[in-house]
Amino acid sequence: MMSHSLRKSTTLLRLVIISFSLTLLSACNILPEPTQVNYYELPANSLTPLGDKPSPYTLQLQTPYANRTLNTQRILVNPQGYELQAYQGAAWIDNAPAILRDRLAQALLETNLVRAMTFAGESGTPNIVLQTHLYRFQVHYEDGQPVVHVQLNAQLINRQTGDILAVKPIYVKQPVSTAGTDLNYVIPAFGKATDKVSQELTQWLYNTFNNAQMKQKIQ
Numbered sequence: 001m002m003s004h005s006l007r008k009s010t011t012l013l014r015l016v017i018i019s020f021s022l023t024l025l026s027a028c029n030i031l032p033e034p035t036q037v038n039y040y041e042l043p044a045n046s047l048t049p050l051g052d053k054p055s056p057y058t059l060q061l062q063t064p065y066a067n068r069t070l071n072t073q074r075i076l077v078n079p080q081g082y083e084l085q086a087y088q089g090a091a092w093i094d095n096a097p098a099i100l101r102d103r104l105a106q107a108l109l110e111t112n113l114v115r116a117m118t119f120a121g122e123s124g125t126p127n128i129v130l131q132t133h134l135y136r137f138q139v140h141y142e143d144g145q146p147v148v149h150v151q152l153n154a155q156l157i158n159r160q161t162g163d164i165l166a167v168k169p170i171y172v173k174q175p176v177s178t179a180g181t182d183l184n185y186v187i188p189a190f191g192k193a194t195d196k197v198s199q200e201l202t203q204w205l206y207n208t209f210n211n212a213q214m215k216q217k218i219q
Contacts, residue, residue, distance in 0.1 A: 038090050040075070040183070042099045043191025047198060049112040055209040057218060058116040060126035060159065061105055064097040064134040064152060071095050075183070076138035077146070084138065090183055096137045100152075100194065104132075107198035113205055127218055128165070129157040130205075139176070139186060146176040148189040150197050156208060158218060165217055168204045172196045 069076070073095050074086035092099050101119075108117055118124045136151035154168040174193035177185040208214050 035089050038183075039073075039093045040090060040187050041093055042103055042194060043188055044103055044106060044198075045191070045195050047107050047110040047195075047202060049110070050202060050206040051112070051210075054112045054115050057114050057128055057209065058118065058124060058126040059108070059114040060118050060120060060122075060124075060129045061101060061108065062120045062129060062131050063101045064132040066097045066134040066137075070134055070137055071097055075186070078138055078140045080141060087183060087186075097134055100132075100134065100137065100150075100197075103194050103198060104130075104201060107202050108205075111202045111206070113202060113209070126159050129159050131155045131157055136171075139189075145178070146181050146186060146189075148172075148174040148176065148186070148193045150174075150190075150193045152197065154201055154204070156205070163217070165214060166204075166208050168201065170197055170200050172200070 069084060072086075073091040073093075075090050075092060076084050076086055078084050094102075105117065105119075108114060116124070118126055131154070133153045134151075135153070136149040138149055139146045140149050141147070149172075151171040152169075154170065156165045156167075157163065158165055172193045174189045174196065176189040209218075
């Protein structure tokens with residue numbers, strides 16, 4: 001027969017196991033539930049073609065360079081001071097440089113600017129490279145009102161020589177609709193801002209491609 005001391009030890013062991021199991025279950029219950037994330041596309045309006053026919057160049061469109069904070073899917077906002085925050089439960093469908101690159105690619109096709117276009121890493125021998133640096137892609141509050149800021153610097157580079165042919169800084173500020181400050185109004189403002197960026201960029205490229213001196217440098 002089991003001794004009294006052995007039965008007592010067995011009972012204590014069972015109590016310890018049950019207590020430990022309940023502790024684990026309790027710990028699991030206090031963990032926060034995963035936050036649901038809504039993903040947003042960047043709205044875009046079509047641009048009209050520039051000129052009767054495209055320029056005879058093949059252009060390589062590079063993904064914009066950006067710092068680690070901007071190179072994210074988070075939708076950034078600066079409510080005050082110098083601190084960047086992110087809208088909770090919301091994200092772009094890709095990181096900011098990638099969605100801006102896709103918008104610029106769409107603009108280049110819509111405006112019929114070049115004979116052909118490639119992305120970095122694809123096969124082909126482009127004549128020119130369009131390189132951009134992204135400095136702002138966020139909401140700033142100005143006098144209590146949200147305003148979308150998109151700032152970049154574009155460089156047109158001769159693919160063969162590596163020479164920088166032309167430089168274009170672009171800085172667009174697009175106020176968010178006064179009807180509200182939530183994402184239902186912020187996202188369309190991002191779309192309008194990037195439409196303006198696309199218009200400025202494509203018009204600059206059109207003027208550059210049709211400059212006689214620039215044509216000699218590209219050849």
